[in-house]
Amino acid sequence: MLLTKQQKRWQDLARQFAQTEVKPRVDEMEKKGEFPLQFMKRLGELGILGIGFPEQYGGQNADSFSFILAVKEISKVWASLGLSIGAHLLGANPIYFAGTEEQKKRYLIPLVRGESLGAFGLTEPSSGSDAGSSQTSAVSENGVYALNGRKIFTTSASYASTYVVSALTIRAREKVGISAFILERNYPGLAIAKKEEKLGLWASDTAGLILEGCRVPKENLLGDEGKGFRVFLQTLNAGRLGIAGWALGIAEAAFEQMLEWAEKNEIKKDLMNNHEWEAGMIAESATKLEAALLLTQEACRVKDTGELYIKEASMAKYFVSSLAVETCDLALKLIGASALTNDLPVERYFRDAKLGEIGEGTSEIQKLVIAREVLRKSEKLVTV
Ligand SMILES: Cc1cc2nc3c(=O)[nH]c(=O)nc-3n(C[C@H](O)[C@H](O)[C@H](O)COP(=O)(O)OP(=O)(O)OC[C@H]3O[C@@H](n4cnc5c(N)ncnc54)[C@H](O)[C@@H]3O)c2cc1C
Structure with a gap:
């Protein structure tokens, strides 16, 4: 490229x-x-x-x-x-x-x-994919917001000093809408819940935030009151591109393990006669990796023009995160038993890759976003 x-x-x-x-x-x-x-x-x-x-x-x-x-x-x-x-x-x-x-x-x-260090708290026990159904509340009184609720799966929560969180704002007992707030680590009423033990990504910290009457000064309301959800969608969109880059790294690492194995086993000497199965796997992974890089590059290009890039970011995230899981799986198949041991890093890549299909919106949610954007554009074409 x-x-x-x-x-x-x-x-x-x-x-x-x-x-x-x-x-x-x-x-x-x-x-x-x-x-x-x-x-x-x-x-x-x-x-x-x-x-x-x-x-x-x-x-x-x-x-x-x-x-x-x-x-x-x-x-x-x-x-x-x-x-x-x-x-x-x-x-x-x-x-x-x-x-x-x-x-x-x-x-x-x-x-x-x-x-x-920054962290982002949107997910709650009862709101994951449906991020708009946040139960955490922010009650405004005398220039201070009191936040109550729980955030879960907050990456880097135990080490961060600055958090951006969502909360349903309530003013004079009326629900105003979801707002974004900047929290500092030492705010009274903010505590960190226990670290999660995960399938992979062991050194990445995943913990919860406990908000019990957490007092946040009004200066730390981010954007307009009740209009925070838009800010979160914009943030997730940029984050999805980041996940595409992250998954590209894992897919490339697994692919390089496949190439190392092929080199060691001298498969290129007799590719046509005895190694068609292996050649097919290498060709398929190489082609899809190139496509993944181009899809991600295109999403970045659209983002940098200042145009909306919702469809492009979701496509890149969906395609590349699935590819990372698929490439790790192929590398395990090709290399065999030794790839299941920790003599090789493939087993780690395999465990880590799965997060890409879940975090920042699951693959199912990306497909809904892509279909919505594609249908919206086709509707415009028909009515023009
Ligand atoms: C390691 C890790 C780090 C994370 N870091 C953060 C973080 O820093 N900040 C943060 O806020 N969150 C974070 N998350 C949370 C993550 O964004 C959520 O896990 C994700 O949005 C999915 O929500 P859920 O797990 O509650 O799944 P659910 O929403 O409960 O979904 C369960 C299943 O149902 C499917 N599903 C749900 N709704 C639909 C639908 N409408 N149509 C079709 N299928 C559907 C989903 O695809 C999924 O397969 C992290 C998660 C992990 C595992």
């Missing part, structure tokens, strides 16, 4: 960082479930967390695909670190999209520089 100079520069920098600084620590930290806080700080210093943000907020002013390529290189080496980057940006992006200049100065700039 042809890359611009800027894209190549960010890809190379992220690859160099991942290969030299991260790779030597991955096995040990992943097994211990050790959160990669020092690497998140380093990513801030290197400018990688700020790739897509304007310079005035401490960012690098680069294009969206530069960021995706950087996330891909990092996730290829360590998906737990890649997911921590994604969650951090879910915390930073809503402040960028809807924050006041004061909020951006206080919260966004430290997040972009990696001086603070």
Whole structure:
């Protein structure tokens, strides 16, 4: 794939960082479930967390695909670190999209520089895919909001210092709508629930937020009261592109394991006669990987024009996250028993890949979004 100079520069920098600084620590930290806080700080210093943000907020002013390529290189080496980057940006992006200049100065700039860690709390025990049915309430009184409720599956919750959360705002006993709030770690009434033990991504922190009369000053309302859901949809849209980049990294890593195995077993010497089955798997994965990269690049291109990119982001997330699971499965089939042991990293890729089909909207939800967008556009064509 042809890359611009800027894209190549960010890809190379992220690859160099991942290969030299991260790779030597991955096995040990992943097994211990050790959160990669020092690497998140380093990513801030290197400018990688700020790739897509304007310079005035401490960012690098680069294009969206530069960021995706950087996330891909990092996730290829360590998906737990890649997911921590994604969650951090879910915390930073809503402040960028809807924050006041004061909020951006206080919260966004430290997040972009990696001086603070962000998290995003939307999912609740009774609202996952249907994120609009949030039960957490925010009652406004005398310039302060009191938040009550539970958030679950909040990535990086135990280590973050800045949280963006949703809550149903209630004023004079009337429901105003869902609002977005910026919370600081030390706010009274905010506690962190126990860390989840997961199938994969052991070093990525997943915990809950307990909000019991959590007092949030009115200055920390993000955007207009009752209009927060739009901000969350915009944030999820950008996040879906991030998940596509993350899943591209896992798919590429699994594919490279397939190539290593093919090299070791000298299958190219007799591809036509004895290895048609293996050749088919390699060809299929190589073709789909190229298609996945192009689909993601196109979604980034549309995003950077300023046009809506809802369909493109959902297509990229849906296609690439399914491909990551499929490529890991093929790599296991091709390599056989040794790929099931932890002598090879394929078993880790296989466990980690599954999150891509669930987090930030499941594949079923992406299909609903894609169908809605396609049908909306076809309706326009008919009526023109
Ligand atoms: C490791 C991890 C990290 C996460 N990090 C975060 C985070 O940082 N912040 C955050 O807010 N959330 C986070 N989440 C939560 C995640 O976004 C939700 O799990 C996801 O949105 C799905 O919600 P659910 O698990 O409640 O599934 P449900 O909504 O209960 O869905 C269950 C099943 O029903 C299907 N389904 C639901 N509705 C429909 C429908 N209308 N049509 C067809 N099928 C449907 C789904 O596809 C799924 O298969 C994380 C989750 C995980 C596992």
